[in-house]
Amino acid sequence: MKWTDHGSSIELYTPLAFNFAQCLVFLDRSNQETLHRINAGYLVKLLKFDEEVVFCQIASKQNSMHVNFPLTSPSAATRKKVAAYLWQWFDVERDLSSFYEMAHKDSILQPLGQKYYGLRIIGIPDLFEALVWAIIGQQINLTFAYTLKKRLVEHFGESLTFEGETYWLFPSCEKIATISVATLRDLQFTVRKCEYIIDIAKLMAGGALTTEKLLQKENDQDIKKALMSIRGVGAWTADYVMMKSLRCPTALPMADVGLHNALKIQLGLEHKPTIAEITQIATQWKGWQAYATFYLWRSLYD
Numbered sequence: 001m002k003w004t005d006h007g008s009s010i011e012l013y014t015p016l017a018f019n020f021a022q023c024l025v026f027l028d029r030s031n032q033e034t035l036h037r038i039n040a041g042y043l044v045k046l047l048k049f050d051e052e053v054v055f056c057q058i059a060s061k062q063n064s065m066h067v068n069f070p071l072t073s074p075s076a077a078t079r080k081k082v083a084a085y086l087w088q089w090f091d092v093e094r095d096l097s098s099f100y101e102m103a104h105k106d107s108i109l110q111p112l113g114q115k116y117y118g119l120r121i122i123g124i125p126d127l128f129e130a131l132v133w134a135i136i137g138q139q140i141n142l143t144f145a146y147t148l149k150k151r152l153v154e155h156f157g158e159s160l161t162f163e164g165e166t167y168w169l170f171p172s173c174e175k176i177a178t179i180s181v182a183t184l185r186d187l188q189f190t191v192r193k194c195e196y197i198i199d200i201a202k203l204m205a206g207g208a209l210t211t212e213k214l215l216q217k218e219n220d221q222d223i224k225k226a227l228m229s230i231r232g233v234g235a236w237t238a239d240y241v242m243m244k245s246l247r248c249p250t251a252l253p254m255a256d257v258g259l260h261n262a263l264k265i266q267l268g269l270e271h272k273p274t275i276a277e278i279t280q281i282a283t284q285w286k287g288w289q290a291y292a293t294f295y296l297w298r299s300l301y302d
Helices: 020-027 076-089 097-104 109-115 127-136 142-156 181-185 191-205 211-215 220-228 235-244 257-267 275-285 289-301
Strands: 003-005 009-013 036-039 042-049 052-061 064-068 159-162 165-168
Touching: 003 076, 009 076, 020 036, 020 289, 042 076, 042 165, 052 076, 052 159, 064 076, 097 109, 097 289, 109 289, 127 142, 127 191, 127 235, 181 191, 211 220, 220 235, 235 289, 257 275, 257 289, 275 289
Parallel strands: none
Antiparallel strands: 003 009, 009 064, 036 042, 042 052, 052 064, 159 165
């Protein structure tokens, strides 16, 4: 991680293949998003580390991201954690040269690789948030998924108000582990999703499920098996979490509706491609399935 600590701000140095504006397009895809906001070119994000709440304004400069702390300057240790969080959130560490070489030879990805050059997978560094968001999104449309997430965050998350606007933190697993199914059901979650989310919160609050334990698995297939052993986590959810939180580049959410729709458009089909067709197409993406999926998702927001 390459960064400079200026005390009241920090600066993260990004590679040439990094396009902050493209990342913002993806982050700005829903007006119901509660966990970040884009104001006047700034990406505004509330973070929390060891009980220290940090209000961040993130902007792009030439070959860097500049992070300002307009309320109070966090401790030196926390500033380092902010830098690490953003480095992971934007997947800055990854060398994309091999991805672009592959994309250049692929008829579907070639125009997307050129058009969105520098786009990074926008991750979800917090495993609990990633799992809950994936479970919320099961078998419902994206608009209603955002509605449910907004309700969850605004009922159980912490907040901070700055210049008349309220910013939110995703609820902690410790908080959700204490609530009842009936309480969550009041927000229009299905009974099953209530049970899944609370069970996962208890696993994580008790330390039985952590990012570190999952990443100690021997390979991606073992990680997927471990995730799918959790009640409520099927293949799509496991692949989504591996892609967005655990940063597994081979993760491919094969059953994803957005992936199907994007391929239908890119291929000019009258119908969505079958799983067999997607499997065949994806043989060209070996090692970069997650990035291929993400660039196809991005194409849906033009």
